[in-house]
Amino acid sequence: MAPFYKRFAENVTQQVNLLHDRAEGECIHRDDLMQMVGDAVTVSTLDALCGPHLLRLNPDFLHDFWVFDRNLQTYLQGIPWLLAPMAYMARKRVLKAVQIWQQHARDNFDDSAIGPDGDDPFWGTSFFRERHDMFLEMDGFDHEAIASEDFGAIWASRNSITAAFWAIFEVYRDPKLLASVRSELEPCIQKDDNGHIHFDINHLLRLPILQAVYAETLRLRMHFYIVRMPDRVDINIRDWIIPRRKVIVALTTVAHMDATAWDTGANNEHRVDQFWAGRFLRYPAGQRTDRSGVEKQTSDATSPTAPTFSTKHVDGAWIPYGGGPRQCPGRHFAKRQILLTTALFVTLFDCDMLGGAENMGEDFSLKGFGGGVSHPVGKVPVRMYARGVSG
Incomplete structure (x- = not known):
C-alpha cells in the first residue's frame, strides 16, 4: 500500500x-x-487508486459516486426502478464509467507503463490490473462483470x-x-x-x-x-x-x-x-x-x-x-x-x-x-x- x-x-x-x-x-x-472535504479526498483517493483516467474520462463520476452511496439501501432492499429512477440511473452511470476507464486501460496499457512500484497510470494500482487478469480466467466473467466487482472495491473507500x-x-x-x-x-x-x-x-x-x-x-x-x-x-x-x-x-x-x-x-x-x-x-x-x-x-x-x-x-x-x-x-x-x-x-x-x-x-x-x-x-x-x- x-x-x-x-x-x-x-x-x-x-x-x-x-x-x-x-x-x-x-x-x-x-x-x-x-462535500468540501469529500470532494478533495475523493479526487485524491480515486487518482491514487485508479490513476488519472477514471475521472478524466468521466467528469460526473464524483457526483454519481455519492448519489450511489446515499442510496445503498435502495439497492439492498430491492426497491423497484420505477420508485427510485434517479438512484438506479446513478448506479448505471458509475458502472458505465468504470467500464469506460477499463476499456481505455485495455486499449493503451503495455508492460512498459509499469513503474518501479508495480503500478501504472492506466490501471492505477496493480491491484486492479491483476484482478482483471484473474477474473478473465474465471467462467462467466466478462468486462461488465469485472467493472461491477471493481466498482465495489472503489466504493469501499467511502468509509x-x-x-x-x-x-x-x-x-x-x-x-x-x-x-x-x-x-x-x-x-x-x-x-x-x-x-x-x-x-x-x-x-x-x-x-x-x-x-x-x-x-x-x-x-x-x-x-x-x-x-x-x-x-x-x-x-x-x-x-x-x-x-x-x-x-x-x-x-x-x-x-x-x-x-x-x-x-x-x-x-x-x-x-x-x-x-x-x-x-x-x-x-x-x-x-x-x-x-x-x-x-x-x-x-x-x-x-x-x-x-x-x-x-x-x-x-x-x-x-x-x-x-x-x-x-x-x-x-x-x-x-x-x-x-x-x-x-x-x-x-x-x-x-x-x-x-x-x-x-x-x-x-x-x-x-x-x-x-x-x-x-x-x-x-x-x-x-x-x-x-x-x-x-
Whole structure:
C-alpha cells in the first residue's frame, strides 16, 4: 500500500493547499462541509487508486459516486426502478464509467507503463490490473462483470472519506480540542519552496490526541454488520451454541455503545452516544481530563504530563474494522488517510459552523444505516478562513 498512500498524500496535500491559496484574504462559504472535504479526498483517493483516467474520462463520476452511496439501501432492499429512477440511473452511470476507464486501460496499457512500484497510470494500482487478469480466467466473467466487482472495491473507500469529514467536524466544533490538536501538530509542520505545508505520516502516527480523535470518530460513527459462519464445528460462547453452517450477524454499534466497556468520565459525564476523544487517552496517575480529553495543551509528546494513545484497554469492544483474519485489509491506509486529511484542514483553515450545524447528528434512517460510517442528517454549512501557518 505504500506507493498508493504516497500518491494519495501528495495529491490531497496539493488539493487542500491550493484550496487554502484560493481562500487567502477572503472568507469562503460552503453549503456543506461534508462535500468540501469529500470532494478533495475523493479526487485524491480515486487518482491514487485508479490513476488519472477514471475521472478524466468521466467528469460526473464524483457526483454519481455519492448519489450511489446515499442510496445503498435502495439497492439492498430491492426497491423497484420505477420508485427510485434517479438512484438506479446513478448506479448505471458509475458502472458505465468504470467500464469506460477499463476499456481505455485495455486499449493503451503495455508492460512498459509499469513503474518501479508495480503500478501504472492506466490501471492505477496493480491491484486492479491483476484482478482483471484473474477474473478473465474465471467462467462467466466478462468486462461488465469485472467493472461491477471493481466498482465495489472503489466504493469501499467511502468509509475513510466520510470518517475524515466527521473527524474534522468534531475537532472544529470543540474549541479546546481544536487548540490541543493544533498544538500537537505544530512541530510536525513542514513547508516546501512554494510555502505549502505538508506532514510526514510517521510523525502523525505518533500524536496521541490526533489518533484519539480518529479512534473515537470510528467508535461513534461506524455502523456495519460483521457476518461470520462457522464452517467446521459448533461454537460455544458463554454457554450459547452457534451451530456450524449457520450465519452469525453482529452489529458494531452494539459493542461501540456498551457503556460497561467504555470510559465515560469520573462522573459519567461523557455518555457513549457523545464524542469524547479522552476514551482513548491514558494519562499519568492522578491526572484528570477536561471535556476534550486533554488536561494541558502540550506539543511535547515526551512531556511527563502528555497523554498516550491506546486501544488495548478496549480490545474486543472497539471493532470498526471487524476482527480476526477477515478484518478490513485497508485499515492501515484508512488511518493514514483520516489523520492526514484532518491535520491539513485544521491546520490550514479556521471554520465557523452556521445554522446550528455544530449540533448536527447522524442519519440513523434505513437509508444508509449499517453500510459503514454514517452520513450527517443534513448539510453542514460553514464559513472558512485561510490561516497563516508558520513552519
